[in-house]
Amino acid sequence: MDVLEIQSIAELRENSEQWDALWRRSDVSHPTARAELLALWMRQFAPEAGFRAVVVKEQGQFLAALPLCNSTLGGISRAALPGNDWSPGGELLVDQTTDAAAALRRLANYLAEADFSLLWFDGVRTETHSLRQLITALEQRGFSLEEQHRCDVGMLEIPHDWEQYLQTLSRNHRQNMRRSERQLAEQGRLELRFLSSLNDADVEPQMRTGFDVEHRSWKGAAGSSALATPGMFDFFVQQARQANQWGQLTLAYLELDGLAIAFEYGWTAKGVNHSFKIGYDAAFAKHSPGQLLMGKLIEHFSADRSVHTIDCLGPISGAVAKWRPDSASVSRLIAARPGLRGKALLQGYKTARACVRQSRQWKTWLQETLRPPAGGAQSRAT
Numbered sequence: 001m002d003v004l005e006i007q008s009i010a011e012l013r014e015n016s017e018q019w020d021a022l023w024r025r026s027d028v029s030h031p032t033a034r035a036e037l038l039a040l041w042m043r044q045f046a047p048e049a050g051f052r053a054v055v056v057k058e059q060g061q062f063l064a065a066l067p068l069c070n071s072t073l074g075g076i077s078r079a080a081l082p083g084n085d086w087s088p089g090g091e092l093l094v095d096q097t098t099d100a101a102a103a104l105r106r107l108a109n110y111l112a113e114a115d116f117s118l119l120w121f122d123g124v125r126t127e128t129h130s131l132r133q134l135i136t137a138l139e140q141r142g143f144s145l146e147e148q149h150r151c152d153v154g155m156l157e158i159p160h161d162w163e164q165y166l167q168t169l170s171r172n173h174r175q176n177m178r179r180s181e182r183q184l185a186e187q188g189r190l191e192l193r194f195l196s197s198l199n200d201a202d203v204e205p206q207m208r209t210g211f212d213v214e215h216r217s218w219k220g221a222a223g224s225s226a227l228a229t230p231g232m233f234d235f236f237v238q239q240a241r242q243a244n245q246w247g248q249l250t251l252a253y254l255e256l257d258g259l260a261i262a263f264e265y266g267w268t269a270k271g272v273n274h275s276f277k278i279g280y281d282a283a284f285a286k287h288s289p290g291q292l293l294m295g296k297l298i299e300h301f302s303a304d305r306s307v308h309t310i311d312c313l314g315p316i317s318g319a320v321a322k323w324r325p326d327s328a329s330v331s332r333l334i335a336a337r338p339g340l341r342g343k344a345l346l347q348g349y350k351t352a353r354a355c356v357r358q359s360r361q362w363k364t365w366l367q368e369t370l371r372p373p374a375g376g377a378q379s380r381a382t
Contacts, residue, residue: 001063001106006053009039012067015055019093022062026093027130029270029311031248032083033091037239038067041082041089044235046071052079053090054110056103063103065093070116076345078118086232087239087276088123088313094130101133108137112338117345119143119335123150126331135333142338144346147331154312154325162302173322177295180287188257192296195251196268203241206251210263211236213253214279226277236265236277243267252300254280254293262289264297271308273301291319298323 006012012019016035023034031037042051050070056063067090068079082089094100111119119138124131126147138145159165166174184190198206211226211233219225226232243249248269254262262280266273275297280290301307312320316327334349336342 001056001058001103003106003110004055004057006055007051009042009051012039012051012053015062018062019065022065022093022095025095025097026091027096027128028091028093029272030088030091030274031243031246031267031269032088032239033093034246036242038082038090040235040238040242041087042069044231045084045086045089046082054107054114056106056110058098058103061095062093063095063098064100064107066107066111067091068119071120073118073120073349076118077116078120079114079116080120081122081124083123087235092124092130092134094133096129100130101137104130104133104137105140108134108141108143111138112141112143114337117337117342118349119333121333121335123330124333125328126333127329131333138335144336144338144343146334146346146350148334150330150332151315152327153314153330154310154316154320154323155328156298156310156312156323156325158298158301158308158310160302160305162299165298165302168324169322176288177291180289180292184256184261184284184287184289184292190254190256190292192293192300193253193255193260194297194300196249197247198244198249198251200241200244203244203249204237207233207237207240207265209260210251210253210265210277210279213260213263213281214277216281216283217279218282219279221282225279240265252293252297254289254296256284262293264293268307271306272311273297273307273309274311275313291322294319294323 006015012035019035032041042049046069051067052070053065053067055065067082069082071078071080081091094103126132126135135145181190195206214220215225215227217225220228226236240249248267250266250268250273252264253260260281261284263278264275265277266275268274278290280293298310301310310325312325316325334346336346
């Protein structure tokens with residue numbers, strides 16, 4: 001097994017055919033881990049950061065690949081997995097049809113001699129087979145590791161029998177959904193519009209329809225919607241166009257007399273629907289349009305046997321929990337290079353993190369303690 005280091009986005013694109021072939025053989029289903037969408041993420045969010053990807057190959061075929069972007073933390077060099085709260089980016093890709101453990105040992109050996117102090121993976125699912133294999137390989141090579149649980153995301157297995165699945169939900173939830181649907185239907189024609197294959201020229205207007213819905217939600221009022229953030233809508237349109245070319249784009253709208261009142265932008269690949277961006281019109285909030293859309297999507301996929309799972313991507317909320325999904329753990333994984341310096345750096349980070357958390361707790365306690373009593377502005381001292 002040999003190691004190839006891809007050192008630029010241009011070089012990544014030159015190897016996109018091999019990269020995407022490895023993605024197809026891996027246990028990663030997010031299309032954002034494919035070469036072109038990874039390049040798009042880097043251009044949008046880290047245009048000045050150096051890019052590298054460490055690839056293990058054998059007889060010209062990629063067996064494992066780890067994309068990284070260079071950054072610093074308190075003056076300490078680190079190599080981070082591309083990705084942020086706006087969009088997933090790169091993922092560890094491993095060919096599970098070959099000797100994956102041997103490929104990852106080769107990868108870990110190479111990383112141990114690299115020119116950065118920390119490996120930094122945010123938002124990874126460390127319970128996947130590939131990540132567990134990498135963790136084992138890094139530990140065997142002498143890396144010091146810290147794994148921090150961040151949240152759980154919903155993974156909903158698509159039911160084959162929709163009516164039977166409904167009976168597994170709480171009675172209260174079923175009643176609320178029926179009441180909301182009935183009340184909306186009294187106002188006009190309520191229906192799901194689902195799109196999975198578009199002409200390229202139609203992607204932008206269809207995305208705008210959906211992101212207008214997001215902008216009419218609380219995100220618009222808070223200034224955090226894609227339309228309120230310079231450059232973000234254009235980024236998502238480019239992302240959607242590429243996914244559409246691959247046949248992996250999905251758009252869903254809950255419409256009332258042709259007006260979109262809830263929206264979902266996502267991707268479907270490897271039998272998984274990735275529920276990426278959702279939004280609903282705040283004017284219809286009392287009718288739970290987001291919940292109604294979720295239900296209609298589950299019903300839609302229950303009749304489409306090509307999809308077996310909905311990956312809800314974000315932390316499990318009360319709204320998502322009502323649909324009884326399974327959960328997948330999302331973590332931050334930090335690995336320090338072998339040696340005393342690496343151990344000291346990781347321990348220093350853990351100590352600093354504990355101090356920050358304690359400081360936040362102290363600040364919260366202080367605010368609660370000094371808060372004026374209800375019904376008056378006087379302090380306890382008076």
